[in-house]
Amino acid sequence: MRHFETDKKPTSGGALGKSHYHDSAIKQVCGSANYIDDNPEPAGCLHGYPVLAPITAGVITAIDTSAADALEGVVRIFSAADIPGKIDIGPVFPGDVLLTDKEIQYHHQPVLFVVAESHDIARQAADLIVIHCDESKAVLDIHQAIAEKRWVRPPHSLQRGEAERAISEAKHQLKGELTVGGQEHFYLEGQISLAQPNQDGGLFVQCSTQHPTEVQHLIAKVLKQPFHYVTVEMRRMGGAFGGKETQGAPWGCLAALGAYHLGCAVKVRLARTDDFRLTGKRHPFYNKYHVGFDDDGLIDGVDIEVNGYCGYSPDLSDAIVDRAMFHADNAYYYPNAKITGNRCKVNTVSHTAFRGFGGPQGMIMAEQIMDDVAAALGKDPLEIRKTNLYRIGRDITPYHQKVEQHVLLDMIERLEQDADYWQRKAKIKDFNQHSPIIKKGLAMTPVKFGISFTVQHLNQAGALVHVYSDGSIHLNHGGTEMGQGLNTKVAQIVAQGFGVDLDVVGITATRTDKVPNTSPTAASSGTDLNGMAALNAVNIIKDRLTAFVIEHFDVSDKVVFADNHISHDKGSLSFSDLAELAYMNRISLSSTGYYATPKIHYDREKAQGNPFFYYSHGVALSEVEIDILTGENTVTRVDIYHDVGNSINPSLDVGQIEGAFIQGMGWLTTEDLQWKPNGELASAGPATYKIPAIGDTPAEFNVTLYESANPEATVFRSKAVGEPPFMLSFSVWSAIRNAIHSVSDYRYAPPLDTPATPERILQAVTAAEQWLLDNEQENDND
Template identity: 50%
Template sequence: MNTRASASELSAAQPAVGSSHAHESARAQVAGAVSYIDDLPEIKGTLYAALILSNVAHGRLDGVDTSAALAMPGVCDVVLSKDIPGDKILAAFAHDEPVFAIDTVQFVGQVIGLVVAETVMQARRAARAVKLQITPLPAILTVPDALKAQSFVLPPVHVRRGDAAAALGSARHRLQGSFEVGGQEHFYLEGQIAYALPLEQKQWWIYSSTQHPGEVQHWVSHALGLENNAVRVECRRMGGGFGGKETQAGHLAVWAAVAANKTGKPVKLRLDRDEDFMVTGKRHPFAYEYDVGFDDTGRITGLKLQLAANCGFSADLSGPVADRAVFHSDNAYFLEDVEIASFRCKTNTQSHTAFRGFGGPQGVIVIESIMGDIARVLNQDALDVRMRNLYGIDERNVTHYQMKVEDNILHALLPQLEASSNYRKRQQAVADWNAGSAVIKRGLAITPVKFGISFTATLFNQAGALVHVYTDGSVQVNHGGTEMGQGLHTKVAQIVADELGVPFERVIVTASDTSKIPNASATAASAGTDLNGRAAQFAARHIRDNLAAYVCGLDAVGAGAVQFSGGKIITPKRTRDWNDVVKEAYANRIQLWSDGFYRTPKIHYDKTTLTGRPFYYFAYGAACTEVAIDTLTGESRVLAVDILHDVGRSINPAIDVGQIEGGFVQGMGWLTTEQLVWNDNGLLTTHAPSTYKIPATGDIPQHLKIDFWHEPNREDNVGGSKAVGEPPFMLAISVYEALRNAISAARDGVGVKESVTLIAPATAENVLRALGRLR
């Protein structure tokens, strides 16, 4: 088109970034028109594997009798540790987890081997027929027992600032306490699954439901004794992950690949829900002890804190999880004289792993509990106590790990939520209710969150992407991140569409694939869009620059005069159609594809001292939650929630709201209904939906109001946005604090004034224990 651009043309196109585009595969998903791994067409001759599991928490493995299993119909083979051609021990960091149990078993559910058969049911029946000879050994099942035995998967870590002992000795007020929080099952809708296909010349194609295809590639190649380039790993999408498919998915892929290597046939391995519960790691349970000193206003003057994580039988990701708990044990508050001891306890249970928040929730909850206790002791409003302890703007603004808090918005955000939620008026209404109700008590609480964004292992803060523009003007993107329902591919497509000035619908994102983007980091740490979106933006920008230079040559204008918008390429002289320019550029041998690479700036971290700047920025938020408890039954209900959350400049408001809602409700489940119970023999007894209760639709509060804090990220992040995957999870700690306030109101009514110890999750039994009605 050879007409001059008008002002209306320049403003006609709406940018993709900032718009609430539907999830890129949402319509196809609800129509049942997308494929997960178990839906993929299977290669002829595919076999199916089933797990042989230990039924003892700790013991010497004396023998494995497979004769009965091998005699069963359809059974092709049994795979044990001796059948692994390469490395028999694999793990994310510590290299301490055997692929299959070798000489000992270390938890109920540890995988000893596989049965491979022609059908899934044949394999599962035969696996149950394998006879195990195990001599039981003493088992450690709890954190107190592990601490007593000095049983650790990694050495303890201590962080100190100032002189906590002296500060406590001179404190106007002093308070000690202890409590526990439980773990949490990921409960992704799509269970763990892998499909291993042997190819020619010792090459492999692995379909894995994984958050980290690069690590799966690494593990499979090492187990098979191959170089990484022989293994290709692909993941189009997961049916949920939440951290449970960061390292744990690698085990499935290795097991399937080892079986396929022995049989010479493709092998699929899919866990049923019970197996998934029994085999895979959970959120780390934590136990806390604290000694806090504070003044008459509630401001903390000294703190000694012990965090003990139940890590299970191996390290997995327990080191960085426990580190992040240490980093977030301040949450939003300045701690001048502080001493923190972090213990990484080894127990004979599943090896616990990443879960949304990655240790952050276990750090935040302890300091929020302390704030609530201080307020009760001083008979002051807990929000006032929290406000007095916040990090300052010009002073009191350096964390206990020596990072300066430069973007603190909580001094403005909290008062805004206080006003918009009618907190003061509702506090009085709750007090009036409690004065007139003998059985049903209510509680109200506002808690903030300050969550650090970046991998604390600095090397993972990098990403790559490929952008291809085809001669018809359509665009294809591939990047190192994985899609698990969180909308990463949608946001990346929006970013690329904006950069090239084309409609969102013209951009597609293809399956995560190690043959396209090598050495990609896990999609975790809430950094998926920050890293991969930026890399894709850089790749698209290279193409845009190529096209701009071409058009500048045609119109004899400077590069800064070219605009890309609404499928048009516009200069002061002409407006051209995007498709036409692409075709012309190809004909003139202009490169229409590019790669992009991004690494997060400014971050550094000394893991020996736990000091430095581990995070690029902080994401903030706050929640006001009202609850009710029945003091006779212990039952509780969340009545109303108001959230004000910091997402920076939102790339996709609808997706961000969904992440905030989902994160909050998942956090609410962790703290109220989702209870993991191991019996005295180390058996996880809550290993099915019938015994493990995630929140259902009836548990969602009728009033759930979410507002954004409208201020762009002060750091140069993609689109001015902030990460939104994990921070909202910790807003649910307001539920826990509101429950403690309701319990406190009930205890005050019978003359009990001491602080409230509430074991989480706050099941009916644990609420009754906190009320003193159950022992």
């Protein structure tokens, strides 16, 4: 029996390939979509809040809780000594401490946990507690961490060919470096958890998390209980972007600690400023490259070093820096390559997953190399990009995986023609020659992004499907809904499998007692994994129903599920009638489903393997304007082609592409994380940290889905769409560099760290003007 179905017949119709709004959309627009903080609090619910360290590095010498103890409404103050089980809640490697009782490793690190009768009293009490410390010198500079070899995990390298020899023998060589800024997740719903004892002697926890299973397991370990003691539920999140993959766990654990000791519900909700201070960000990086190339700009060899600014603990940094290394090639073939990744330990909050999971910080190096090579040779950057694309015969990555699908050249050439690349380029060059203040830039950049968790065991999923006797369907799966439309896509897959309308399928909250041992909803794998698991459950039930129909009606095996009916040789009946008939004949109408991604493997010792099941592709063309007196920039037009395979839901896919692009544009232009000299986060709110506003959206924004069936056997040959479009925003950064390049009459392209704030753009413009002045004086002297 075949329990996985990957191809959708062109004439099969059904729920797939149609635009449906996601399941919470109407509720969200009407304001009736409940999040954890919207739900009625249980009777007697208490509120908890962490007590935060006042320094960045040092040792606790004494704690004075007397003022807090005297405050009316304070119930209990918990310390590390009150934790019955594990204090370390590191998701993969140890190092993430729930409550510290001695060493302080970053500013605002949680030391105690106050539980009180209200949220306001708990916060007030936490502020009254005095923590005495012996302060030591903090390490905040990544260059110091590199020099002192301060790592949260050991370095790792990829190598293919002989990079050093190839570079030294190349006709041309270049060196460069780039500081890449981090990024705050800025989800609308902050970190929140509610834990309460259940009637069976365990705990029921509602947590805004991308990884309910991990929260379940960590709470159980903290309380020294079996996993079944804890049930975690997650219905919907108000955004996450990776910031709730591991970062939701501490607040679930603290709420559970309070509920365990006090025997009542305890709720933890971080204030927005503390949410900024206490949760990890996208890793800042400091990267370097050395490249050798020929007169045509064809790369002979590269030596790339990526350095992740990890914070005080490992968290997910090992895998994040791995992915930065895996994507340092982006879409380009390096015949000889050495790529090294360092995981730098510094005294800040531990940085964590963010859309792209390290891929953007590595991939931007490939785009810098292409731009720099083009500038050095006086060629158009798009020609250099096209020259170096992966193609047949030039298709092995630095980690020795073969690139099987080659669609990028076609996508680029289509976009060149449809968006008038060369005509616009000529007009912009002419404009810049006659415009003394405003300079325009244009850039087209591709994306090749690997799909799969780089940690192999996470590439699995489960689902639960019930068909009730009236023909309605209950769907539960291990993925979490954070606004991306995952529930809707998986429901469409279930509806397609049974040949019924989408509204027949009901979706319920993700719960660890329904689908166990789930993976996080991350790595763009939500639909790939959970959709396939749900389809597996559907097909198991269909096999039972098909066998029943054949026997009951004495027909052949040509049984078709479509249009809310089941057809066979002698007639048809509605799906609801079949469900009732099967129930009356004692046919099981429920099944679990399971899926594990095939073909993936990676030998870390050899630094070789196939870490990705397939690649998603995209191409973006961005046009920008910069003001060389103020450094301000405006993105005026964007054209995107993005490869989604067979789209399950086109409108959701377009929404993900648009949102990812704007979020990436913010990362590269306006979102500037800053720490004070004492290690405290300075950009701790929207007054000092600027995400893109609606006015920053390009005036002309064209998105086209490039549909081509996934060559790999994914669910109905679709492709992941959550993370890959984020990197399309590199076209904005490259276009800004192109505009700055025009200041020197396209003869010198200064480096441009990210985010490209007005200050950094002005610095680059000044560097270009100074280069031009120096060279004119040189020519005059000659």
